[in-house]
Amino acid sequence: NRRYVIASIPGDGIGKEVIPVGQEAADAVADRHGFSIEWRPLDWSCERYDRTGRMMPEDGIDQVKECDSIYLGAVGWPGVPDHVSLWGLLIPLRRDLDLYANVRPVRLLEGVTSPLAGRGKADIDFVVVRENVEGEYSEIGGRLYRGTEHEAAVQETVFTRRGVDRILDYAFELAKTRPRKHVTSATKSNGIVHTMPFWDERFEAAKQRHPGVGTAQFHIDILTANFVLHPDWFDVVVGSNLFGDILSDLGPACAGSIGIAPSANLNPSRALPSMFEPVHGSAPDIAGKGVANPIAAVWTAAMMLDFLGEPEAAKTLEKAMEAVLTDPAARTRDLGGTADTKACGQAILKAI
Amino acid sequence: NRRYVIASIPGDGIGKEVIPVGQEAADAVADRHGFSIEWRPLDWSCERYDRTGRMMPEDGIDQVKECDSIYLGAVGWPGVPDHVSLWGLLIPLRRDLDLYANVRPVRLLEGVTSPLAGRGKADIDFVVVRENVEGEYSEIGGRLYRGTEHEAAVQETVFTRRGVDRILDYAFELAKTRPRKHVTSATKSNGIVHTMPFWDERFEAAKQRHPGVGTAQFHIDILTANFVLHPDWFDVVVGSNLFGDILSDLGPACAGSIGIAPSANLNPSRALPSMFEPVHGSAPDIAGKGVANPIAAVWTAAMMLDFLGEPEAAKTLEKAMEAVLTDPAARTRDLGGTADTKACGQAILKAI
Ligand SMILES: CC(C)[C@H](C(=O)O)[C@@H](O)C(=O)O
Numbered sequence: 158n159r160r161y162v163i164a165s166i167p168g169d170g171i172g173k174e175v176i177p178v179g180q181e182a183a184d185a186v187a188d189r190h191g192f193s194i195e196w197r198p199l200d201w202s203c204e205r206y207d208r209t210g211r212m213m214p215e216d217g218i219d220q221v222k223e224c225d226s227i228y229l230g231a232v233g234w235p236g237v238p239d240h241v242s243l244w245g246l247l248i249p250l251r252r253d254l255d256l257y258a259n260v261r262p263v264r265l266l267e268g269v270t271s272p273l274a275g276r277g278k279a280d281i282d283f284v285v286v287r288e289n290v291e292g293e294y295s296e297i298g299g300r301l302y303r304g305t306e307h308e309a310a311v312q313e314t315v316f317t318r319r320g321v322d323r324i325l326d327y328a329f330e331l332a333k334t335r336p337r338k339h340v341t342s343a344t345k346s347n348g349i350v351h352t353m354p355f356w357d358e359r360f361e362a363a364k365q366r367h368p369g370v371g372t373a374q375f376h377i378d379i380l381t382a383n384f385v386l387h388p389d390w391f392d393v394v395v396g397s398n399l400f401g402d403i404l405s406d407l408g409p410a411c412a413g414s415i416g417i418a419p420s421a422n423l424n425p426s427r428a429l430p431s432m433f434e435p436v437h438g439s440a441p442d443i444a445g446k447g448v449a450n451p452i453a454a455v456w457t458a459a460m461m462l463d464f465l466g467e468p469e470a471a472k473t474l475e476k477a478m479e480a481v482l483t484d485p486a487a488r489t490r491d492l493g494g495t496a497d498t499k500a501c502g503q504a505i506l507k508a509i
Numbered sequence: 510n511r512r513y514v515i516a517s518i519p520g521d522g523i524g525k526e527v528i529p530v531g532q533e534a535a536d537a538v539a540d541r542h543g544f545s546i547e548w549r550p551l552d553w554s555c556e557r558y559d560r561t562g563r564m565m566p567e568d569g570i571d572q573v574k575e576c577d578s579i580y581l582g583a584v585g586w587p588g589v590p591d592h593v594s595l596w597g598l599l600i601p602l603r604r605d606l607d608l609y610a611n612v613r614p615v616r617l618l619e620g621v622t623s624p625l626a627g628r629g630k631a632d633i634d635f636v637v638v639r640e641n642v643e644g645e646y647s648e649i650g651g652r653l654y655r656g657t658e659h660e661a662a663v664q665e666t667v668f669t670r671r672g673v674d675r676i677l678d679y680a681f682e683l684a685k686t687r688p689r690k691h692v693t694s695a696t697k698s699n700g701i702v703h704t705m706p707f708w709d710e711r712f713e714a715a716k717q718r719h720p721g722v723g724t725a726q727f728h729i730d731i732l733t734a735n736f737v738l739h740p741d742w743f744d745v746v747v748g749s750n751l752f753g754d755i756l757s758d759l760g761p762a763c764a765g766s767i768g769i770a771p772s773a774n775l776n777p778s779r780a781l782p783s784m785f786e787p788v789h790g791s792a793p794d795i796a797g798k799g800v801a802n803p804i805a806a807v808w809t810a811a812m813m814l815d816f817l818g819e820p821e822a823a824k825t826l827e828k829a830m831e832a833v834l835t836d837p838a839a840r841t842r843d844l845g846g847t848a849d850t851k852a853c854g855q856a857i858l859k860a861i
């Protein structure tokens with residue numbers, strides 16, 4: 158009797174509306190595929206910060222370490238500065254659990270319209286693999302002459318060989334499981350002259366470790382251009398923390414909506430639980446209205462089930478979600494449909 | 510009798526094919542508008558590096574300091590590493606002449622097709638203003654434990670108040686000359702926690718200095734998405750060295766072609782000559798074939814004439830270029846036309 162314990166952190170804003178839909182959908186496929194999920198609800202959020210002065214309890218990381226995985230909605234709310242909300246919850250989860258692989262599939266789904274002219278399903282189907290714990294997102298740095306005209310801010314970017322090699326290896330291994338078996342590396346070694354040439358060297362070394370995988374390399378500037386001009390060129394795209402962040406918003410935009418993009422923050426060693434979160438944020442503008450699109454949360458749940466070792470259940474969930482997207486009466490308004498969050502969720506349950 | 514002395518550096522690859530077209534076109538409008546240009550040809554390039562071991566002579570910067578401006582084709586050639594070609598020519602020109610404002614107009618022109626569905630001329634008309642001498646492009650940094658498994662690379666990003674304020678001021682002043690009077694700031698203060706919050710503070714301060722200009726601010730990830738989803742939102746977009754670099758390739762891609770995008774590297778104080786270069790590179794794949802698109806070089810020449818104080822001549826040149834783009838027989842193949850570089854250049858001369 159397979160049973161998974163999953164920490165559920167709806168977080169802020171629409172996170173609280175879409176996570177319940179994802180849970181219900183996951184429970185439904187679990188039922189169909191002969192396993193069960195014990196959800197451990199956690200109220201970690203900006204609301205909790207307002208109440209207690211902390212986004213999560215001091216032993217928060219220890220609490221989630223006991224779970225099989227973490228299902229997170231969205232973090233951030235107006236009035237709570239990002240360095241509090243994000244660096245008090247999202248970033249520590251990524252770092253303290255060593256979730257070094259941020260995996261973000263980009264697929265143009267039936268029922269969703271790409272802003273790119275003449276592009277169909279076959280043209281946009283790739284995965285952005287983002288280094289998730291080092292690089293440009295660094296707490297090393299500070300200010301000089303604060304508040305004076307001589308003020309300066311410095312920020313250290315740090316890439317380690319272990320850190321770069323393991324994310325490149327993850328990207329190559331992922332490529333091997335895909336029909337096209339191709340990895341594109343995002344670089345900027347012509348401008349960022351210390352860290353990026355190092356990244357390129359490690360990419361060269363990774364190629365040697367993974368024969369049989371096709372490769373390409375672009376500077377980040379032209380790479381963003383090529384996402385728009387030639388999305389069909391890409392299969393697995395690997396980038397640093399910052400470049401991966403950029404590409405995994407731009408990619409979903411090219412595929413029609415950031416509102417449906419899922420992501421997995423993985424610790425591929427499985428020594429610690431991995432975390433799964435939609436790419437979208439807490440969306441204060443539409444939060445509380447019941448109109449948020451739950452598709453990203455559902456797709457994210459599918460990625461989680463797949464990683465937990467339930468690939469069949471994941472497939473069922475993805476298929477249900479894709480079926481629902483083709484029906485305008487079941488799609489939410491951001492996708493030109495008429496459904497609200499609940500109705501879209503009901504349609505998914507029905508499709509399961 | 511107005512006369513301008515312009516250093517002409519065709520550089521590498523297609524730079525050598527498009528710069529002559531730009532010069533001829535500039536001479537033609539100069540003639541019509543009652544001034545003249547003395548071109549000072551300089552062979553600074555990867556070829557020169559192969560011959561002499563240097564991209565430019567040791568007194569290169571002093572040589573160009575005597576000119577009114579610099580007209581540059583493209584820098585870089587396979588076999589010569591970027592740290593030699595770019596950091597031996599392009600970057601020192603930008604830095605030693607304090608060309609802190611990199612200005613890159615993005616406009617969807619008649620005759621050019623946008624990859625974005627349903628977008629026309631009215632939807633894409635903005636300018637990317639890029640900080641050009643500090644920030645992420647830094648020589649500060651290096652390696653630890655080189656060549657071992659403990660290897661790490663570090664790179665320091667440095668923003669100064671003077672550096673940030675002056676580029677923001679440039680962006681706001683530019684916005685004031687445009688009908689929409691709006692500035693969008695590219696940030697990433699939720700992830701890059703030392704330099705980017707500083708950038709945001711300076712943007713707040715700049716708003717106060719420039720009342721009457723509308724503003725917006727986006728994190729770079731969602732900003733790239735919005736270039737694709739809502740290009741009509743943007744008027745002047747200001748970003749750091751790296752973010753500006755990315756946005757000024759993505760923007761032209763959305764406007765149909767990087768092959769036609771111009772750029773100005775400005776020292777707005779005019780104490781030193783400014784430099785003008787197409788956004789495109791040396792394009793080794795098509796170099797020497799006579800098929801390169803000279804439109805970027807011509808548009809770049811127009812920006813140069815405008816900055817030199819010849820706005821009427823600049824307008825004539827831009828109009829000629831735009832007229833030529835509407836004629837498939839005068840457009841180059843990358844734009845679906847049939848012309849080669851020469852034929853396109855002749856058409857521009859005729860239109861002038
Ligand atoms: C060639 C490279 C160093 C350069 C840059 O990144 O500045 C180029 O991409 C540009 O945009 O002018």
Ligand SMILES: CC(C)[C@H](C(=O)O)[C@@H](O)C(=O)O
Pocket residue numbers: 243402699700730
């Ligand atoms: C909210 C922010 C810190 C975060 C990031 O940049 O990592 C987000 O953009 C993401 O992509 O998950």
